[in-house]
Amino acid sequence: MEHITLLIGIVIITALVFDFTNGFHDTANAMATTISTGALRPKTAVAMSAVLNLVGAFLSVEVAKTISGGIVDESGIQPEVIFAGLVGAIVWNLLTWLVGLPSSSSHALYGGLIGATLFSAGSSAVHVDVVMMKVLIPAVAAPLVAGLAAMAATRLTYRLTEKRDERDTAKGYRAGQIASAALVSLAHGTNDAQKTMGVMTLALITGGVLDPDAGPPFWVITSAGVAIALGTYLGGWRIIRTMGKGLTDIQPPQGFSAQTGAATVILASSHLGFGLSTTQVCSGAIMGSGLGRKGGVVRWSTATRMFIAWGLTLPAAGLVAGAAALLAGQGDWGVTAVAVLALAAGFAIWKKSRRQPVDHTNVNTPDIPAQRTSGSEGLQDEPAGVVTAAVQAVSPPPAGPAAAQVSGQATDRSEPAGTSEPADKPADKPADKPANKPADKAAAV
Incomplete structure (x- = not known):
């Protein structure tokens, strides 16, 4: 095996950074409902998910082969093109994480690789048939299948x-949620960790380190598995909170059904070599569970925003990667400039996230601004991030203490400032009037 050059080493490190962002970006897929319903404590949930992502990374390499020898022509690109593609994917992952948007890390990677290849080597270096059969069609079909x-x-x-x-039945279903969430985490490792393995293998092939059509070496599998596990343990708390509000009010039976259906679809696709988006599969399963419960409601306004984000992921990551590829193609100074700009963007996004931090201590608290959600009665205020309360609700909404509490909150919101002690005022007024009236009469006399 030839010596790994500095550029290939940079590409491999960047691929592991992407794998790390993929881990914390997609933690919500497996653990958002489990955390929100209280089936597992937040840190316990992400720790379990991290271990199972690591295990799943060793179960299959079919998706890795799809990326390393399927989407783009490895003979027509250089390592700096792969580097630019990874930069585009990382920037998009960080931006969507900042706003708590559960977009697809997989499609960010595909868009980055395709965009960088198009800008540097032309359309002939992209295998359009493979992209269509193993990326685009599964992107449409998988959420529908998981939802049904x-x-x-x-x-x-x-x-x-x-x-x-x-x-x-609640206790049994909560236990089932834990088991199904574990299965989703395992499936995530078999699919998403392999995408980074494929990129690292592709970099080694383009650099002449590995022969064409070679599979990922063991050290590539291990490092990719460890990187995604560490990212998962960090926890993408912003996206967990967003998916905690969810596309529907999920009860434990729905959470169990949604996670089991999603895990089945992801494992089947990994076996077939389809590099689908676990985010889209899990979201489709959640919507299906909302439609499956009698009286359940899917928040289509939230779903629409997610659909738009999914549609933007491929072109947005591709444009960023394409610009990075043009700059990186200028030589060593171009690669250095891309690296510096990527680090600056990452640091700026991290600094902005610290203004309103979200972690395991407040992921379930309803202290973020309310959203305007379209419901059966029109637009109404919806408390943000409270699946823990929604899990205990039934349809139609209960008219007991929960309704009284909501009514009380509405009264508090409509009550003007300075009226927090209404009981004192009637007492004060009668006390003042009898005391003052005789004095006024005496003065008149």
């Missing part, structure tokens, strides 16, 4: 337990 599977599983689950008291 979760909807059917949710309806079956509620039918089987319709005569049982909800409190009797």
Whole structure:
């Protein structure tokens, strides 16, 4: 094996950085509902997910082969092109993490590689048929399949337990949520960790270190698995909070059905070599679970924003990567400039995130601004980030203490300042008037 050059080393390190961002960006896919329902404590949940992502990285290499020898022509590109593609994917991941948007890390990577290749080597270096069959078609089909599977599983689950008291089944379903979340984490490792393996292998092939069509070496598999596990343990708390609000009000039976359906689709796609988006699959499964529960409501306004973000991911990451590729193609100074700009962008995004930090201590707290959500009664205020409360709700919404609390909050919002002690005022007024009136009469006399 030939000596790894400095440029290839930079590409490999950048690929591991992307893998790290992929880990904390996609933690919500497996653990958002589990954390929000209280089935697991936040740090315990992300620790379990990190371990299973690491294990999943060793189970298959089919997706890695798709990326290293399928999407682009490795003979027509140079390592700096792969570097530019990774920069585009990382920047998009960090931007969407900053705003708590559950976009696709997978499509950010695909868009980055395709954009950098188009700008540097032309359209002939992109295998359009592979992109269509193993990226674009699964991107459309997988969320639909996962959604239909979760909807059917949710309806079956509620039918089987319709005569049982909800409190009797809640504990079992919470345990099922933990098991299904573990399965999603394992499936995530078999799919997303391999994408970084494929990029690292592609860099080694373009640099002449590995033969064409070679599979990822063991050290590549290990390092990619460790990087995504560390990112998962860090926890993408902003995106967990967003998915915690969710596309629907998820109860434990729905969470179990959605996660099981999503894990099945992801594992099947990994076996077939389809590099689909786990974010899109899990989101589709959540929407399906919302449609599967009688009286369940899907927040289509939130879903629409996510659909728009998914559509922008490929071109946005591609444009950033294309610009980086043009600059990196100028020589060593261009590669250095791209690296410096990427570090500056990452630091600026991190500094901005510190103004309103979100971590395991406040991921479930409703202290972020309310959203305007379209419901059956029109636009109404929806408290942000409270799946913990929503999990305990049934449809139609209960008219008990929860409704009274909401009514009380509405009264508080409409009450003008300075009226926090209304009981004192009636007492004060009668006390003042009798005392003053006799004095006024005496003065008149």
